[in-house]
Amino acid sequence: MIRIGIDLMGNDNSPETLLLTLKELELGPSVEFVAFGLPAYKAICPFEYIETPEFISMDDHPLSALRQKKEASLCVGLRYLKEQKINAFVSAGNTGALVTGAKVIVGNLPGILRPALLARVPTKKEPVAVLDVGANVQVKACHLVQFALLGTAFVKIHGVDKPTVGLLNIGSEAIKGTSELRLAYQELKTMPEAPFHFAGNIEGKSVFDGNVDVLITDGFTGNVFLKTAEGIASLILDRFGSLLPPQEYEKLGPQIRDLSGHLHYAEYPGAILAGAGGIVIKCHGYSTPRAFLNAIAGAAQLVRGNFMEEIRKASKRTRYPLFSSLKNKKM
Amino acid sequence: MIRIGIDLMGNDNSPETLLLTLKELELGPSVEFVAFGLPAYKAICPFEYIETPEFISMDDHPLSALRQKKEASLCVGLRYLKEQKINAFVSAGNTGALVTGAKVIVGNLPGILRPALLARVPTKKEPVAVLDVGANVQVKACHLVQFALLGTAFVKIHGVDKPTVGLLNIGSEAIKGTSELRLAYQELKTMPEAPFHFAGNIEGKSVFDGNVDVLITDGFTGNVFLKTAEGIASLILDRFGSLLPPQEYEKLGPQIRDLSGHLHYAEYPGAILAGAGGIVIKCHGYSTPRAFLNAIAGAAQLVRGNFMEEIRKASKRTRYPLFSSLKNKKM
Numbered sequence: 001m002i003r004i005g006i007d008l009m010g011n012d013n014s015p016e017t018l019l020l021t022l023k024e025l026e027l028g029p030s031v032e033f034v035a036f037g038l039p040a041y042k043a044i045c046p047f048e049y050i051e052t053p054e055f056i057s058m059d060d061h062p063l064s065a066l067r068q069k070k071e072a073s074l075c076v077g078l079r080y081l082k083e084q085k086i087n088a089f090v091s092a093g094n095t096g097a098l099v100t101g102a103k104v105i106v107g108n109l110p111g112i113l114r115p116a117l118l119a120r121v122p123t124k125k126e127p128v129a130v131l132d133v134g135a136n137v138q139v140k141a142c143h144l145v146q147f148a149l150l151g152t153a154f155v156k157i158h159g160v161d162k163p164t165v166g167l168l169n170i171g172s173e174a175i176k177g178t179s180e181l182r183l184a185y186q187e188l189k190t191m192p193e194a195p196f197h198f199a200g201n202i203e204g205k206s207v208f209d210g211n212v213d214v215l216i217t218d219g220f221t222g223n224v225f226l227k228t229a230e231g232i233a234s235l236i237l238d239r240f241g242s243l244l245p246p247q248e249y250e251k252l253g254p255q256i257r258d259l260s261g262h263l264h265y266a267e268y269p270g271a272i273l274a275g276a277g278g279i280v281i282k283c284h285g286y287s288t289p290r291a292f293l294n295a296i297a298g299a300a301q302l303v304r305g306n307f308m309e310e311i312r313k314a315s316k317r318t319r320y321p322l323f324s325s326l327k328n329k330k331m
Numbered sequence: 332m333i334r335i336g337i338d339l340m341g342n343d344n345s346p347e348t349l350l351l352t353l354k355e356l357e358l359g360p361s362v363e364f365v366a367f368g369l370p371a372y373k374a375i376c377p378f379e380y381i382e383t384p385e386f387i388s389m390d391d392h393p394l395s396a397l398r399q400k401k402e403a404s405l406c407v408g409l410r411y412l413k414e415q416k417i418n419a420f421v422s423a424g425n426t427g428a429l430v431t432g433a434k435v436i437v438g439n440l441p442g443i444l445r446p447a448l449l450a451r452v453p454t455k456k457e458p459v460a461v462l463d464v465g466a467n468v469q470v471k472a473c474h475l476v477q478f479a480l481l482g483t484a485f486v487k488i489h490g491v492d493k494p495t496v497g498l499l500n501i502g503s504e505a506i507k508g509t510s511e512l513r514l515a516y517q518e519l520k521t522m523p524e525a526p527f528h529f530a531g532n533i534e535g536k537s538v539f540d541g542n543v544d545v546l547i548t549d550g551f552t553g554n555v556f557l558k559t560a561e562g563i564a565s566l567i568l569d570r571f572g573s574l575l576p577p578q579e580y581e582k583l584g585p586q587i588r589d590l591s592g593h594l595h596y597a598e599y600p601g602a603i604l605a606g607a608g609g610i611v612i613k614c615h616g617y618s619t620p621r622a623f624l625n626a627i628a629g630a631a632q633l634v635r636g637n638f639m640e641e642i643r644k645a646s647k648r649t650r651y652p653l654f655s656s657l658k659n660k661k662m
Contacts, residue, residue, distance in 0.1 A: 170555065175392075204554075205559070223535075224501065229535075231560075235539040
C-alpha cells in the first residue's frame with residue numbers, strides 16, 4: 001500500500017476545493033491518501049484526516065514559522081514522512097518552509113549537501129529535468145555537481161539509463177559564466193565513471209530542443225528560467241487566440257488546452273525536493289487543483305519506481321575522491 | 332547627417348550577405364553607412380568602406396584579442412566612434428570584445444560604473460527594456476541601481492516619461508533573492524526624486540504582462556531570461572505548426588511569421604550598450620540579416636532621439652548622496 005500525505009493548507013486553493021478535486025483522483029486500490037489540515041475540514045474529507053491546530057502561510061518567514069508553528073500541517077506531515085507513516089508528502093505551501101522543514105525534520109540523505117527542487121519542463125522531444133528551480137538561491141560548484149547526480153537518479157525512474165546532463169549557462173564555451181559554473185564544468189567533464197554523459201554548457205534557447213535529459217543550475221536562475229518559460233507561453237497563446245478566427249480557435253480547443261497545460265507551469269506536476277530523506281513534492285501556491293492531482297500522481301509514480309533507492313545510490317556516489325578535492329577547494 | 336558604422340566581420344553571416352542586405356535598407360537621405368571589414372569586400376560595398384587588416388572572431392578571448400588585434404574591424408570601428416567620425420556602431424561580433432573594447436576605446440560615461448546591454452522584449456502590452464542581458468555576469472547592488480537609471484533614459488526616447496521599473500526576482504517579497512538584490516530593492520524603493528516609479532520585484536512570468544517598462548537584472552540572469560524566452564517561443568510555434576491543418580497554418584502565414592519574428596530574439600533589433608560613451612549596438616552572432624537591419628534602424632532612431640543626451644543626464648543622476656553611501660556599503 002502506497003500512502004501519500006497531502007498538505008491542505010497554506011496555498012491559494014481552499015481546502016474544500018482541494019478535497020473536492022481529490023475525490024476525482026483514481027490511482028487504484030493500492031494508493032491511499034492522508035490529508036493534513038485544520039480540524040474544520042475533517043467532516044468533508046472522504047479519507048484519513050490528521051487534524052493540525054495551525055498552518056504556515058505564504059507570508060510567514062520560513063525559519064520563524066518552523067520554530068513557532070511546530071504543529072502546523074506542513075510540519076506534522078513532514079514528521080509523518082520521517083516516521084514512515086506516509087511514503088510521500090505533497091504541499092503547495094510556503095516553499096522556504098517546506099525546503100527548510102524537510103531538512104530539519106526529515107533530514108538530507110547522507111552525503112547530500114543541499115537538496116534541490118527538480119521540475120520537469122517540456123521540450124521538442126522528451127521533458128527535461130531541471131534542478132535547482134528554487135531551493136538554493138546561491139550555490140557552489142560542489143552543489144551543482146551533486147545536482148547532476150540527483151537529476152540522473154530521477155530520470156532513471158523515467159527510463160533513461162545513462163542520461164545527458166547539461167549546465168545552464170550563457171554560452172557553450174567552458175570559460176562562460178561565474179567561477180562556480182566554470183569549476184562545476186571542469187568537474188563534470190572529468191568525473192571518473194560518471195553515471196551520465198556531460199554535454200557541457202547549454203543556453204536557454206537550446207534547452208527546448210530536448211537534447212539534454214537533465215539541466216543543472218542554481219535555484220535563482222532555475223526559478224527565473226521556469227517562470228520565464230511560463231510567462232512567454234502565456235503571451236504566445238494569448239496572441240494566437242487573437243490571431244485565429246474564434247471558430248478555428250474553438251475547434252482547436254482541446255489540443256490548445258493540452259499544449260497550454262503542458263507549457264503552463266501551474267499545470268505541471270510540481271517540483272520534487274531531490275536529496276531530501278523522503279519524497280517531498282512542492283506544488284506552486286497558485287497551482288490549479290488539476291496540477292495538485294498531477295503532483296500526487298507523480299508522487300505515487302516515484303514511490304512505485306523506487307525513487308528513494310535510486311537517489312540513495314546517487315548520494316553514495318557523491319563521496320568519490322575527486323569530489324572531496326573539489327569540496328576542499330570551494331566550500 | 333547621421334553616420335552609422337557597421338562591423339561586417341566576426342559573425343555567422345558572411346560580409347557579402349550583410350552587404351547585399353544592407354543595399355535594401357532605406358533610412359532616408361539623412362543617414363549614411365560606413366562599413367568596417369577586410370580589404371577583400373571593399374569592391375562590393377556600395378558605400379564608404381574602411382579596410383581593416385584583421386578581425387576578432389567569436390572564439391577569440393576578448394582581452395587578448397583586444398590587445399593583439401588593435402587593427403581589427405571591431406577596434407577600428409570603436410575608434411571612429413570615439414573620434415565622432417560616426418554617430419553609432421553596430422556589430423554582431425564577439426560580445427566580450429565589444430563590451431570590453433567599448434570600455435577601453437570609447438570609455439564609459441562619467442559616473443557609470445558598468446555599462447549594461449539593454450534589449451527590448453515583447454509583452455502583452457508595450458515592449459519592456461531589459462538590462463543587463465549579458466555585459467556583466469555578476470553585479471553589485473549599486474550597478475543594478477544604475478541600470479534602472481540607464482533603462483529610464485532609454486525608454487524616454489520611446490516616449491515613456493516616468494517609466495515603471497521592476498527588479499527581476501524569484502518572488503515579489505522584499506526579502507527574496509540574493510543579498511545584492513535585497514540591497515538594490517531597498518535603494519530603489521527609497522531613492523529621492525527617482526525619475527521612475529519602482530514596482531518592486533517582478534517574477535519571470537509576470538514580465539510578459541507588460542506592467543513594467545524597464546526590467547533590471549544581472550547580465551547572467553538577463554541573458555538566460557532572453558534566451559529562454561526565445562527557446563520557448565520556438566517550441567510553441569513548432570507545436571502549433573503541427574497542431575493546425577497545413578492549409579490553416581498557411582493562411583495564417585504572414586501573421587505567424589510576424590509574431591514569430593517579434594518573439595524570436597534573432598529578429599530583434601540587437602542590444603544597446605547603455606552607459607558607454609557612444610551608441611554601441613550588439614547583434615547576436617546568429618542574427619538574421621533582417622535583425623541586422625533592424626539594429627541599424629534602431630541605431631538611427633537613437634541618434635535622432637538624442638539618446639546620448641538622455642543617458643548623460645542619467646549618468647549625472649548617479650552621483651546623488653544616497654548612492655555614494657550605497658557604494659561605501661557594497662563595492
